Amino acid sequence: MTEPTGDELDHDPNIALHVEDLIVSYGDRPALWDIDLDIPAGVMAGVIGPNGAGKSTLIKSVLGLVKISAGHSRLFGQPSVTQAHRVGYVPQRSTVDWDFPTTAVDVVTMGLYGQMKWWRWPGRHERDRALRALEQVGMEALADRQISELSGGQQQRVFIARALVQAPDILLLDEPMAGVDATTERQIIELLRRLRDEGRSVIVVHHDLQTVQRYFDWLVFLNVRIIAAGPLDEVYTANNLRRAYGGQVALLDEAQAESQSEHQSNARLSD
Amino acid sequence: MLAFLTDYTLQNVMIGAALIGVISGVLGCFAVLRRQSLLGDTLSHAALPGVCLGFLIVGTRSMESLMAGALVSGLMATLLLIALTRHTRLKMDAALAIILSLGFALGVVLLTYIQNRGGAAQAGLDSFLFGQAAATARADLYPMAIIVAFALALVVIFWKPLKLMTFDPEYAAVAGLPVRLLELFLTGMIALAVVVGLQMVGVVLMTAMVIAPGAAARQWCASLLGMLILAAVFGAVAGITGGVISALAPGLSTGPVVVLIASAIALFSLLFAPQRGLIPTYWRRRHRLGHTSSDRVLLTVYELAREHGDWSYRVEQGAIDAYYGMLTEPLLLALAQRGLLASAQHMPDEGPHWQLTQDGCEYAASRSAQRRRDWRLNRASGSP
Numbered sequence: 001m002t003e004p005t006g007d008e009l010d011h012d013p014n015i016a017l018h019v020e021d022l023i024v025s026y027g028d029r030p031a032l033w034d035i036d037l038d039i040p041a042g043v044m045a046g047v048i049g050p051n052g053a054g055k056s057t058l059i060k061s062v063l064g065l066v067k068i069s070a071g072h073s074r075l076f077g078q079p080s081v082t083q084a085h086r087v088g089y090v091p092q093r094s095t096v097d098w099d100f101p102t103t104a105v106d107v108v109t110m111g112l113y114g115q116m117k118w119w120r121w122p123g124r125h126e127r128d129r130a131l132r133a134l135e136q137v138g139m140e141a142l143a144d145r146q147i148s149e150l151s152g153g154q155q156q157r158v159f160i161a162r163a164l165v166q167a168p169d170i171l172l173l174d175e176p177m178a179g180v181d182a183t184t185e186r187q188i189i190e191l192l193r194r195l196r197d198e199g200r201s202v203i204v205v206h207h208d209l210q211t212v213q214r215y216f217d218w219l220v221f222l223n224v225r226i227i228a229a230g231p232l233d234e235v236y237t238a239n240n241l242r243r244a245y246g247g248q249v250a251l252l253d254e255a256q257a258e259s260q261s262e263h264q265s266n267a268r269l270s271d
Numbered sequence: 272m273l274a275f276l277t278d279y280t281l282q283n284v285m286i287g288a289a290l291i292g293v294i295s296g297v298l299g300c301f302a303v304l305r306r307q308s309l310l311g312d313t314l315s316h317a318a319l320p321g322v323c324l325g326f327l328i329v330g331t332r333s334m335e336s337l338m339a340g341a342l343v344s345g346l347m348a349t350l351l352l353i354a355l356t357r358h359t360r361l362k363m364d365a366a367l368a369i370i371l372s373l374g375f376a377l378g379v380v381l382l383t384y385i386q387n388r389g390g391a392a393q394a395g396l397d398s399f400l401f402g403q404a405a406a407t408a409r410a411d412l413y414p415m416a417i418i419v420a421f422a423l424a425l426v427v428i429f430w431k432p433l434k435l436m437t438f439d440p441e442y443a444a445v446a447g448l449p450v451r452l453l454e455l456f457l458t459g460m461i462a463l464a465v466v467v468g469l470q471m472v473g474v475v476l477m478t479a480m481v482i483a484p485g486a487a488a489r490q491w492c493a494s495l496l497g498m499l500i501l502a503a504v505f506g507a508v509a510g511i512t513g514g515v516i517s518a519l520a521p522g523l524s525t526g527p528v529v530v531l532i533a534s535a536i537a538l539f540s541l542l543f544a545p546q547r548g549l550i551p552t553y554w555r556r557r558h559r560l561g562h563t564s565s566d567r568v569l570l571t572v573y574e575l576a577r578e579h580g581d582w583s584y585r586v587e588q589g590a591i592d593a594y595y596g597m598l599t600e601p602l603l604l605a606l607a608q609r610g611l612l613a614s615a616q617h618m619p620d621e622g623p624h625w626q627l628t629q630d631g632c633e634y635a636a637s638r639s640a641q642r643r644r645d646w647r648l649n650r651a652s653g654s655p
Contacts, residue, residue, distance in 0.1 A: 063445050064445075084447050091441055091442065095439065095441055097438075100437075100495075101489060101494055102494060102495060106494070110431075110438065113434075113435050114447050114448070116431065118429075
């Protein structure tokens, strides 16, 4: 995809995720600094970077879960908040209490709550859709199992099914491979590839550098700022890796120095 | 013998206690699952100054005015809680503790002032501390019933948002639910439950009525709906039994009796619930023990020793327990009796250890070779 040059192109519906001038700050430290990003529709993109690089924050800012200090994001050319129904979000598994009294199919059904009339109770129709989503992730046999009795990999697949049940156009996954065994990881990546091949856009926050090349066709190197973003074979270079992972402290200092010097950042913005 | 069931006062007590049990049981489930068990405690203590102010303003001990006062101060406490946790660096538990003690202190000061003022009208206001079910009049039941029906209707109507927000608040926000508003709404409803129970159970112990039925019901149920219904039943049982006992025994406050019964139900559930109870869990592990042969345990020790390249390798008992997911001590003792294992000492800060004896090593080696032969045979005769 080409760089957006004007307002018209900023809202290109073929750009799955467009982020512009985004700044997110936790307290006195910027978590994301001046993010400009375009991820085209239909790719499987990996967001990689060291701990504290703001990978999860980037996804959460698109979803409206963290307060944005500056900038905006668009999904398929529309303001992100209006596109919630097209997004399937798979949070980190550790964000919920898996001892909650409920079954796998029930958790997946919760993925439909946002689409249902708010006073209606879920019924047969919703359950059938949830079962089909569980089938997609190979979990239909465990549909009525208590979620506390599922293994880590099974819990992760339930979360993915909860995102799939809404038939989303774009999937945002936050470290879906964390704490799952090798078999599950392979199943998940095959599933995500299938979804990509169906034309959906898949964006994955990823931690394991060793598998980056095999899994993704589009990469975003993030370390508070965008280090590099583009097709895998263009941006997966030793230089970018070193810049993302090697100079963490230096980059942060730079970002802070920049926030103090208005001149300098203005100069950058007009680049 | 059931004549007391027709007694007018007792009827009032039972209906009122059932209402309290149902509403606090149902709403308490959300507090239990959201790990906000102290919330009920804070809200009930914070309601006391409201009760006193309601009395001071209206001048009589009418249920409506006291409830309105309790509700107002409960909601103010809720807002203060949200403000404290959102805008200061205080964590939730500290904010809850501060508001709890502040509310109670304010309430006791006002209560003392009212009592020193004298007058017949103030009689019984101090029953709000520990609850006095026998003081419940038929007229008191109507506002209680209305609030309970209102709260239950809201839970039914807002079922999906409440459930989603309790399980995964972040996902609820992504799904477009107004999470902060819902949080305020849920806290307000718990404040309502507390207000309903104040007169009968009292501010000091009302929190147990919010938490105990939910905690007990969680042990038996596999779904949120089931948990809510069972918590309502548990709450009603505790309320009715406690209310009746205290009404029959002169001078006995209702709150403590109700709480003792609710706690007994919770304790029983924690111990005996089939899936999660401590005792059934223990028995399942013991049962598995009966199906694990001591030879398998010996082979595990043998394999560990071989992996460490040391036939006298000392294996910690905890490691074997962890491997089998049960307490293996009886099997280890049996093996020791057969002269195959010997108890051993290792680090003083670790648990008991075991090592192979000469006999044990030879026996395990032959069993291990046997098993490998069996395995090869099985594989050769099985499908390709």
